[in-house]
Amino acid sequence: MTGSIKIVLCLLLSSPACLASGLVQNPDARSGFSLDGPWSRIIDPYENGYYNHRLEPHVEGYFSNRKPQNPAELIEYDFAASPRLNVPGDWNSQEKELFFYEGTIWYQHDFSLDKQPGRRYLVHFGAVNYQAIVYVNGIRVGEHEGGFTPFQFDITGQLRNGENFIVVKADNRRERDQVPTVNSDWWNYGGITRSVRILDLPEHYLADYSLQLSDSGEIEGWVQLSSGGGTVEVEIDGLAATRSVPVDEQGFARFTLAAQPRLWSPESPVLYDVRWRFNGEVIEDRIGFRNIEVRGADILLNGQPVFLRGISLHEETPQGGSRAWSEDHARELLGWARELGVNFVRLAHYPHNENMLRMADEMGLMVWAEIPVYWTVMFTEPSVYAKAEQQLSEMIARDRNRASIVLWSIANETPQVEGRLEFLTRLAEKARELDGSRLITAALDTQSEMDGGKMIDDPLSSVVDVIGINSYCGWYGGTPESCSALVWRSKYDKPVIMSEFGAGALQGLHGDPGQRWTEEYQAAVYQNNLVMLDNIEFLRGMTPWILKDFRSPRRPLPGIQDYWNRKGLLSEDGEKKAAWYLLRDYYTKRAAAR
Numbered sequence: 001m002t003g004s005i006k007i008v009l010c011l012l013l014s015s016p017a018c019l020a021s022g023l024v025q026n027p028d029a030r031s032g033f034s035l036d037g038p039w040s041r042i043i044d045p046y047e048n049g050y051y052n053h054r055l056e057p058h059v060e061g062y063f064s065n066r067k068p069q070n071p072a073e074l075i076e077y078d079f080a081a082s083p084r085l086n087v088p089g090d091w092n093s094q095e096k097e098l099f100f101y102e103g104t105i106w107y108q109h110d111f112s113l114d115k116q117p118g119r120r121y122l123v124h125f126g127a128v129n130y131q132a133i134v135y136v137n138g139i140r141v142g143e144h145e146g147g148f149t150p151f152q153f154d155i156t157g158q159l160r161n162g163e164n165f166i167v168v169k170a171d172n173r174r175e176r177d178q179v180p181t182v183n184s185d186w187w188n189y190g191g192i193t194r195s196v197r198i199l200d201l202p203e204h205y206l207a208d209y210s211l212q213l214s215d216s217g218e219i220e221g222w223v224q225l226s227s228g229g230g231t232v233e234v235e236i237d238g239l240a241a242t243r244s245v246p247v248d249e250q251g252f253a254r255f256t257l258a259a260q261p262r263l264w265s266p267e268s269p270v271l272y273d274v275r276w277r278f279n280g281e282v283i284e285d286r287i288g289f290r291n292i293e294v295r296g297a298d299i300l301l302n303g304q305p306v307f308l309r310g311i312s313l314h315e316e317t318p319q320g321g322s323r324a325w326s327e328d329h330a331r332e333l334l335g336w337a338r339e340l341g342v343n344f345v346r347l348a349h350y351p352h353n354e355n356m357l358r359m360a361d362e363m364g365l366m367v368w369a370e371i372p373v374y375w376t377v378m379f380t381e382p383s384v385y386a387k388a389e390q391q392l393s394e395m396i397a398r399d400r401n402r403a404s405i406v407l408w409s410i411a412n413e414t415p416q417v418e419g420r421l422e423f424l425t426r427l428a429e430k431a432r433e434l435d436g437s438r439l440i441t442a443a444l445d446t447q448s449e450m451d452g453g454k455m456i457d458d459p460l461s462s463v464v465d466v467i468g469i470n471s472y473c474g475w476y477g478g479t480p481e482s483c484s485a486l487v488w489r490s491k492y493d494k495p496v497i498m499s500e501f502g503a504g505a506l507q508g509l510h511g512d513p514g515q516r517w518t519e520e521y522q523a524a525v526y527q528n529n530l531v532m533l534d535n536i537e538f539l540r541g542m543t544p545w546i547l548k549d550f551r552s553p554r555r556p557l558p559g560i561q562d563y564w565n566r567k568g569l570l571s572e573d574g575e576k577k578a579a580w581y582l583l584r585d586y587y588t589k590r591a592a593a594r
């Protein structure tokens with residue numbers, strides 16, 4: 001089915017072929033077991049475990065996990081005797097030698113299984129950065145590219161009853177034709193960075209589902225089974241009696257529930273306990289219902305104009321210097337954001353782990369979620385577009401039931417070069433095809449200078465619903481004082497979010513407000529930018545850069561940066577800087593003024 005016919009079918013029929021991604025929804029709620037914990041690791045910069053000296057793929061590489069069968073046999077690796085890396089977790093922060101490491105590391109883990117007939121067994125990875133090849137009992141079961149989205153393989157055929165082993169070749173080398181491409185301003189944390197789980201499913205199972213508020217204020221949804229036929233039961237605690245949903249021969253069905261849910265919002269983040277039943281499996285989820293739309297330059301949440309008091313953050317642990325992945329990490333990071341007085345967070349620049357989104361649901365924080373189409377990706381390369389679309393589809397598939405997500409961002413600071421507008425327009429269309437209930441945005445950094453001010457005129461603005469603007473007045477240009485008088489105009493009658501502004505400061509360094517890197521300089525930049533922002537009549541939100549100092553290979557300044565981007569309002573381990581209080585007080589006033 002060619003792309004265009006598929007799009008027509010999708011738009012006309014919203015047939016399952018488009019909506020369901022093939023990813024099993026809500027893997028943590030499925031029966032099965034975790035493979036988290038210490039895994040053996042072999043550092044393999046020359047990919048010796050994969051290629052022979054003729055660069056031909058090995059028939060029997062490290063993935064075979066072979067042991068010498070006799071004293072004479074030559075085997076030059078041994079997982080059992082090798083050091084361990086924790087899974088989930090990036091490797092860069094676990095071993096000093098791996099701090100800057102980019103390349104291949106082999107992971108190996110033993111597990112036993114009481115294999116039952118009539119069951120499907122899938123292995124689920126929350127994420128592996130960047131490329132992963134997965135082997136079960138020495139057999140290749142699949143590969144995945146993209147460091148921030150989940151993937152799964154059906155390994156029923158490769159599993160044995162009893163002892164089994166899994167091997168993962170993880171490779172975080174940066175290549176020009178990747179998404180993101182070779183340069184970014186965050187640490188290229190490598191490895192199995194999120195949880196791994198074996199899913200134990202019935203032969204015929206509920207693969208995917210969606211539940212949302214319909215335009216009429218009722219509830220609408222769909223289900224996708226692993227194959228045709230059967231009836232799914234859905235029940236929402238305190239709202240709707242159990243509803244039976246018979247599916248078609250493709251295993252798909254749409255349905256509506258005549259129920260009026262209490263709506264989710266930052267003020268009252270109402271979530272309902274939902275139970276799906278099919279073929280002996282019961283899947284529990286917590287889902288909120290809300291409506292998000294734009295009208296002219298306004299953003300409306302549940303029909304009411306809303307101002308998005310936000311902050312940007314990277315997916316780094318509260319104590320800094322490693323990839324965050326757990327519920328506790330999410331609770332602490334979003335707790336700090338909440339303390340700042342925000343009702344909105346920009347999770348930059350890639351899909352963060354699922355715990356972050358579920359925590360945002362619970363805490364009542366609206367979310368800007370983004371795929372890493374960042375800076376100069378190769379816009380004219382069809383293979384690069386396919387990678388970006390895949391990451392977009394995987395992000396939407398994983399998080400479509402999260403009420404907190406109100407914006408899908410398709411790009412950050414992309415130059416106006418050949419192929420870019422077409423590339424991003426297709427991505428926006430794909431996002432709307434997969435999920436028409438959320439707003440599309442992108443962070444733009446090219447505006448025209450215009451008599452003492454800026455004109456928002458990037459043509460991508462006509463494609464998105466909400467325009468994100470990154471502007472560093474007082475840091476990458478102009479003095480802090482010059483910002484308060486800066487005037488912004490726009491060619492578009494659309495809401496604008498100042499998706500990045502800010503300045504660097506070393507926590508604890510004090511001095512004259514004109515001295516870079518002091519807390520006073522950073523505070524002066526905030527002071528003046530907030531005046532500038534208050535004068536932008538079409539501004540409907542902001543996510544200053546950034547909640548916390550984070551690791552960046554682009555920031556080597558000794559004694560100040562030391563490979564930390566210092567634009568945080570908190571130091572790498574959570575110490576507050578002067579600008580923190582300034583922004584908190586500003587948000588307190590804004591919230592009260594509503």
Ligand code: GCU
Pocket residue numbers: 185349412413470500545565567
């Ligand atoms: C850019 C970019 C960020 C980066 C920031 C900075 O705007 O989007 O990823 O970290 O600027 O320079 O600190």
